[in-house]
Amino acid sequence: MTSTHTGGLRARIRTKDGWAVPHAVLTVTDMAGQQAVRQEATAEGLVVTDALAPGTYTVIVTAVGYAPVASTAIVTAAGGADLGSLVLARAGGVELPPPGPWTIDPAHSSVSAVAQHLGLTSVHGRFKEFGGRIEVAENPLASSVEAVIEGASIDTGNGMRDGHLRSADFLDVDTHPKITYRSTGITPAGEARWTVHGELSLRGVARPVDLDLSYLGTGPDPWGGLRASFRATTELRREDFAMNYNQVVQAGVAAIGATLRVELDIQAVQGERLPSLG
Structure with a gap:
């Protein structure tokens, strides 16, 4: 469930243990499959994009060593949505030691x-x-x-x-x-x-x-x-x-x-x- 957020998409990329994934990349495509934005997470695992046109988008988060995660974002007239925490699992199901x-x-x-x-x-x-x-x-x-x-x-x-x-x-x-x-x-x-x-x-x-x-x-x-x-x-x-x-x-x-x-x-x-x- 997404909530409105002014200023584009906002997401926090985390491991299952709650650790930030700063090297994660968030890719957003529209319903026609065209890429709308691609942005890397900050050192705190935070992604905030520029405002998007209202509509429904597909969000995919990738990171080296993790299985990709897909989500749907509904962008309102304000141009933004808060995706909350997107959790990545280690590829193969293995959780590495905390950093x-x-x-x-x-x-x-x-x-x-x-x-x-x-x-x-x-x-x-x-x-x-x-x-x-x-x-x-x-x-x-x-x-x-x-x-x-x-x-x-x-x-x-x-x-x-x-x-x-x-x-x-x-x-x-x-x-x-x-x-x-x-x-x-x-x-x-x-x-x-x-x-x-x-x-x-x-x-x-x-x-x-x-x-x-x-x-x-x-x-x-x-x-x-x-x-x-x-x-x-x-x-x-x-x-x-x-x-x-x-x-x-x-x-x-x-x-x-x-x-x-x-x-x-x-x-x-x-x-x-x-x-x-x-």
Whole structure:
């Protein structure tokens, strides 16, 4: 049900959780199918158009990552109508975390890597010390992430092997103690999936690295906070980061494979910092 409003169409574009959708676009067509106006929402998700000729119009609201919504507007002699709040649902039915900062919780997250050994089995390792921040933007594709990993915290369950991995043959943690990742962009890759483009700095070498990211959902935690869960994977070539050490065993088989499969299971807490648990 619309009400009269002087000065064109007025609408507030919102998610189901009540968040503004500032990147939404409102398109208005007349009964003949001719476009009458096309306007982008403000940072507060508000759209106010110029006055229109009296009559019935079709209104369609679109936004990246959301299913389009259609509505009918009846414009009176005053030239306007108030459409109220037009609610957009995430494409695929997945609601993203509320916009703002999110802090990665290392205690409930894991950063692991898998390498092939002797062409037969896999060696699994994980980093025990890391942290980072995710900034969820009003426009999801403008979101960003930064993470820092302490290279010396590598743990494969074998002390001698871990010592070698920390050496200059591999991570070179004495010279380059920190591994960093900073995103540079995001593109959609399917339902609740994105490709995160970014730069990984490892051993003092910076290379572009894409993460295949899946969003698993958001929910409250026992400490009164709100948590979001993500999973991301990528593959790295050791030679891209000057990790050229290898030992060749019989028949030319390398002891360690040329690629590493990286797996990230991340929980992030809403806010600038992790909560104190007591």
